[in-house]
Amino acid sequence: MRKMFLMVSWLVATSTMLQAGGYExxxxxxxxxxxxxxxxxxxxxxxxxxxxxxxxxxxPGQLSVVGGINGVFASTAFQMEAPSVYQxxxxxxxxxxxxxxxAGMLTDRLAAGIAVNTPYGNSLEWExxxxxxxxxxxxxxxxxxxxxxxxxxxxxxxxxxxGFVYAHGAVDMERALPIEGPxxxxxxxxxxxxxxxxxNAGIQFAHPAxxxxxxxxxxxxxxxxxxxxxxxxxxxSSLATAFPAxxxxxxxxxxxxxxxxxxxxxxxxxxxxxxxxxxxxxxAYDELVFDFEENTASLPDSYNKRDYSNTLIIRxxxxxxxxxxxxxxAGGYFDPTPVNSEYFSPETPSLDNLAFTGGVSFLPIPExxxxxxxxxIIGLEEDMRYTPENFGGSYSTRIFIPGIGISYQL
Amino acid sequence: MTKTHILPLILLFLASLLGGCDADIDAFSPDPGExxxxxxxxxxxxxxxxxxxxxxxxxxxxxxxxxxxxxxFMHTGLEDFNQPLMHDDIGFGNRLxxxxxxxxxxxxxxxxxxxxxxxxxxxxxxxxFHNLGVPGARIQHLLFEGYATLNPYYQRFAAxxxxxxxMGDALALNPSFFSLWxxxxxxxxYALDSGEGEHILPPEDFRVAFQALVGQLTQQGASxxxxxxxxxxxxxxxxxxxxxxLLLTDPDVVALLNNAYAEAPHISFELGPxxxxxxxxxxxxxxxxxxxxxxxxxxxxxxxSNEGWGSQEPLSGEYYLNAKQIEHVTNHVxxxxxxxxxxxxxxxxxxxxxxxxxxxAEPGIYFDAIAFNTEFISGGVxxxxxxxxxxxxxxxxxxxxxxxxxxxxxxxxxxxxxxxxPGIQFP
Numbered sequence: 001m002r003k004m005f006l007m008v009s010w011l012v013a014t015s016t017m018l019q020a021g022g023y024e025x026x027x028x029x030x031x032x033x034x035x036x037x038x039x040x041x042x043x044x045x046x047x048x049x050x051x052x053x054x055x056x057x058x059x060p061g062q063l064s065v066v067g068g069i070n071g072v073f074a075s076t077a078f079q080m081e082a083p084s085v086y087q088x089x090x091x092x093x094x095x096x097x098x099x100x101x102x103a104g105m106l107t108d109r110l111a112a113g114i115a116v117n118t119p120y121g122n123s124l125e126w127e128x129x130x131x132x133x134x135x136x137x138x139x140x141x142x143x144x145x146x147x148x149x150x151x152x153x154x155x156x157x158x159x160x161x162x163g164f165v166y167a168h169g170a171v172d173m174e175r176a177l178p179i180e181g182p183x184x185x186x187x188x189x190x191x192x193x194x195x196x197x198x199x200n201a202g203i204q205f206a207h208p209a210x211x212x213x214x215x216x217x218x219x220x221x222x223x224x225x226x227x228x229x230x231x232x233x234x235x236x237s238s239l240a241t242a243f244p245a246x247x248x249x250x251x252x253x254x255x256x257x258x259x260x261x262x263x264x265x266x267x268x269x270x271x272x273x274x275x276x277x278x279x280x281x282x283x284a285y286d287e288l289v290f291d292f293e294e295n296t297a298s299l300p301d302s303y304n305k306r307d308y309s310n311t312l313i314i315r316x317x318x319x320x321x322x323x324x325x326x327x328x329x330a331g332g333y334f335d336p337t338p339v340n341s342e343y344f345s346p347e348t349p350s351l352d353n354l355a356f357t358g359g360v361s362f363l364p365i366p367e368x369x370x371x372x373x374x375x376x377i378i379g380l381e382e383d384m385r386y387t388p389e390n391f392g393g394s395y396s397t398r399i400f401i402p403g404i405g406i407s408y409q410l
Numbered sequence: 411m412t413k414t415h416i417l418p419l420i421l422l423f424l425a426s427l428l429g430g431c432d433a434d435i436d437a438f439s440p441d442p443g444e445x446x447x448x449x450x451x452x453x454x455x456x457x458x459x460x461x462x463x464x465x466x467x468x469x470x471x472x473x474x475x476x477x478x479x480x481x482x483f484m485h486t487g488l489e490d491f492n493q494p495l496m497h498d499d500i501g502f503g504n505r506l507x508x509x510x511x512x513x514x515x516x517x518x519x520x521x522x523x524x525x526x527x528x529x530x531x532x533x534x535x536x537x538x539f540h541n542l543g544v545p546g547a548r549i550q551h552l553l554f555e556g557y558a559t560l561n562p563y564y565q566r567f568a569a570x571x572x573x574x575x576x577m578g579d580a581l582a583l584n585p586s587f588f589s590l591w592x593x594x595x596x597x598x599x600y601a602l603d604s605g606e607g608e609h610i611l612p613p614e615d616f617r618v619a620f621q622a623l624v625g626q627l628t629q630q631g632a633s634x635x636x637x638x639x640x641x642x643x644x645x646x647x648x649x650x651x652x653x654x655x656l657l658l659t660d661p662d663v664v665a666l667l668n669n670a671y672a673e674a675p676h677i678s679f680e681l682g683p684x685x686x687x688x689x690x691x692x693x694x695x696x697x698x699x700x701x702x703x704x705x706x707x708x709x710x711x712x713x714x715s716n717e718g719w720g721s722q723e724p725l726s727g728e729y730y731l732n733a734k735q736i737e738h739v740t741n742h743v744x745x746x747x748x749x750x751x752x753x754x755x756x757x758x759x760x761x762x763x764x765x766x767x768x769x770x771a772e773p774g775i776y777f778d779a780i781a782f783n784t785e786f787i788s789g790g791v792x793x794x795x796x797x798x799x800x801x802x803x804x805x806x807x808x809x810x811x812x813x814x815x816x817x818x819x820x821x822x823x824x825x826x827x828x829x830x831x832p833g834i835q836f837p
Contacts, residue, residue: 077435083816085438085485085824131827134779178780178790180833236836238508238515381435390776398433 021311022256022282022338022350023122023141027070027097030371030405034359035317036331037375038276040262041214043204045407046103049113049149052216052260053161054202056103056151057111061409064113068371068405069098074397076124076349080131081385081392088130090349095123099405103149115147115163119218120255122348132391133176136347137187143169143223143255147200157208162201167255169194169223173347181236190249190290192228196221198255210266212274220257220284226250230292242298250291254284273318282308282338288345305388307340317357324366329359329373337382344384349395351379368408375401440485443821445633446586447483450491451540452476453552453580453623454591457807458543459563460493462793462800463517465505466545466563468496473801473831476541478808479589486823488587493541494567497527502562506794508787510837515787517794532567538583539567542576548595549611549619552576577626588627588634589811591764592620593746598797601642601739604707604728610738613745620749624757635815636754637762637807638747642739643705644768646786647796648731651706655714656684656721667721679721686720689727697724705731708786708796760818762811777806778828790833801831 029047032039039051046064048055072095080086103113121142126132144167151161170193177186202216230249235242258281264274285308291301317331335353359373377399385392452458452475459466460474471477471493480491499505503524506517533539544551544564551557555575558568568574569582580588593616600610611619627634642648656679658664664679671677674695677687685699686706700706706714710729713719719729731739747765754761771791774783782803783789786796791803799807809825816823 075433077433079435079438080827082438083440083812083822083824084827085440086827087435087437089433131778131829134829178829178833179836181836185833236515238510238513238837241513379433386779388776389779389781391779394435396433396435 021335023120023348025097025121028099030068030373030403033373033375034329036315036333036357038274038315038317040260040276041212041264046101046113049101049103050115052202052214053149053151053163053200054159055204055214056113056161057153057159063104064409066101066407069096070401070403072401074399076397079394088127090124090126092124109153111151113149118144132346135345137174139173139347141171143167157206159204165198165200167221183234186234189231192225194223194225212264214262216260218258221255224252242296244294248293256284257281270321275316278313280311283310305343307343308338311336311338325363327361331357341384342387345386351382354378371405373403440824441822442486443819445819445821447487448586450483450488450587451580451583451585452589454543455547455595456545459545461545462798463506464795465501467499467501469499471495475804482823491540494532494539497525500524508837515836533569542580549592585632591637594639610742616746617749620753624753628757635760635811637764638750640765640768641743646792647708648705650708650786651711653700653704654683654685656686686725688725760814762814767810802828805831
């Protein structure tokens with residue numbers, strides 16, 4: 001266990017992403033990614049612990065271990081609102097969300113498992129001195145969850161499951177302040193981490209004719225950083241009293257609840273098709289508040305309206321067994337932005353996303369599968385503004401996410 | 411989604427894979443519309459020249475209204491724009507910078523000796539010049555042949571010192587587009603002198619001059635942009651020091667002052683903010699306390715803070731404007747602005763409502779995620795002299811000019827990004 005956490009913390013250090021709407025990351029298994037991120041109704045392996053705890057007790061075999069990692073190559077372009085020729089781009093570092101699942105059947109009907117993954121995160125670095133730097137220069141936001149899970153097969157057609165979720169969240173962000181001194185422009189760097197609890201529960205229905213249906217719910221978890229560091233740099237000495245040097249800040253961010261419904265059908269022994277509806281309760285993200293421990297006339301608490309809306313993401317995909325050793329997958333989804341176009345902050349440039357996925361598995365032996373996936377996301381160009389601070393323009397994103405993983409099962 | 415929508419998206423997907431994963435975005439297409447920006451001349455006063463922080467200096471000139479506009483017109487056909495740049499950032503030596511005093515930023519004169527080169531006429535070496543903004547110029551000066559002999563800022567770049575006029579130099583360039591922002595000094599020279607001795611140019615004379623200027627500039631078919639002028643109540647130089655700036659916190663001092671003015675029973679002091687005591691020859695006692703609404707000039711601040719002005723020693727008449735003087739100024743600003751609007755409309759010129767822009771900015775306004783207001787030093791719109799704009803202030807006004815131009819001429823001149831220009835430099 002200790003070793004696993006060491007591995008996890010190493011991954012965390014390099015793990016940054018922005019992949020689904022808002023700051024959600026839906027890379028929860030290479031096989032699911034290959035099929036357009038469907039997963040709720042699938043009983044493939046231990047990854048069910050996260051995707052639908054209700055489905056875990058229906059996994060094939062007695063023991064399953066799944067691990068994988070994705071590389072997120074994301075780029076966002078900005079064109080200032082007309083009339084303007086100003087453009088800027090992000091220069092994001094490679095980010096590497098990961099997932100690890102293990103599960104075993106304790107009895108014929110009872111399964112236990114654990115899921116460790118990164119369901120939320122966001123990372124971007126805008127080019128130096130870009131026009132929106134007073135809103136955000138760079139941000140790295142991530143949540144890692146650990147979820148021990150139990151699942152029970154009530155009948156051959158019905159199983160239920162639930163998991164306890166511990167989430168660890170960390171935020172690190174920097175923006176410029178419109179204050180200039182001998183050292184250049186002032187900056188505010190915020191850095192903090194926190195933990196909180198939630199749950200994940202689901203139910204799975206399997207029909208002998210090959211139909212499967214799943215329903216799962218993951219609760220909202222509020223990440224409440226208390227006493228994070230608020231470091232002001234390059235503050236001119238004549239304004240030093242206005243910006244206390246080693247200030248602290250409280251900041252809270254919701255990891256919104258999810259409601260998932262999935263349907264899949266084993267059309268032939270070689271062909272599996274499915275779809276999923278992923279409903280995200282983004283309405284919980286109403287405001288981003290920076291509550292500074294020490295306030296001054298120049299440094300009041302900062303209230304930044306976000307006003308997100310709940311979103312429904314429609315996903316579809318399938319898997320085809322070419323030979324017993326080779327599987328091919330394809331899928332896609334449409335992920336409408338949860339962001340209110342009047343309160344669009346370039347810290348989370350989340351657009352209406354259209355995504356295409358593909359995947360392949362190779363099984364050198366029946367117990368071991370090497371899985372690869374490819375996800376390509378087009379963030380459709382749209383005019384957005386942060387009206388409270390009169391900053392607007394159009395944004396467009398392209399995200400390219402290759403992934404690799406292995407799964408082992410007995 | 412129909413098939414006809416899906417096909418292009420699939421093609422987009424394949425094309426994107428081939429082209430890598432860099433996001434692209436549609437670029438804005440600038441367009442001159444009905445205007446011709448090939449040759450742009452900018453006429454006006456210090457606000458056009460790039461005067462800020464009490465002086466005309468090289469970096470300020472780079473961020474002048476005229477130069478900012480020209481930079482944007484380059485996207486819509488402007489070929490060349492030449493400014494009569496100072497040799498350095500000292501100029502004639504009146505520049506202010508912020509220094510730290512008791513932990514507070516305060517404007518102080520910038521050290522340094524002016525280079526004689528800054529005073530030399532540059533026309534033969536570096537002319538002709540398209541930025542014809544001349545600090546200090548009033549409306550009638552623009553037509554005044556030989557004005558360079560009276561104004562060293564014009565003497566620096568006039569085509570011929572004894573005979574040139576600003577208008578003559580402008581017309582010699584055969585402009586296709588012009589900016590004309592004038593009249594501020596006609597108001598300011600009265601207000602800065604607190605109405606002592608000066609009178610304001612009557613609106614009828616302003617009308618004659620303004621129409622003559624526009625008439626000459628448009629005679630060869632040029633189009634252009636003009637702007638109205640702010641009221642003095644909108645400018646930190648007049649709006650910073652409150653009429654009751656005398657803050658008393660010590661009962662002994664209150665008693666001392668009341669005692670000192672015992673001979674003048676209409677003057678009294680109490681704990682808290684008190685109206686300043688001023689000389690007023692119209693008052694039967696010769697001194698009185700200011701009333702709400704009266705304006706104290708920023709130049710009195712140091713005397714009030716450190717020399718006992720307005721308390722131990724009544725403030726002299728040149729440091730404040732009484733209600734009558736303020737009304738006189740306001741009436742003239744309104745009359746001038748009516749004439750500017752009317753003339754712009756008659757000649758189909760773009761008209762920039764700078765007066766309204768500063769009204770909007772007063773309570774606080776964001777541009778490109780930067781907070782501005784019209785407060786002295788901290789507000790960001792005005793420079794350290796409290797009268798002229800800062801680099802970002804000129805950028806904000808340049809964008810207002812561009813909006814007016816785009817609207818009048820169905821043009822698409824791009825705006826500037828405000829954050830690209832320097833803010834106030836704090837020590």
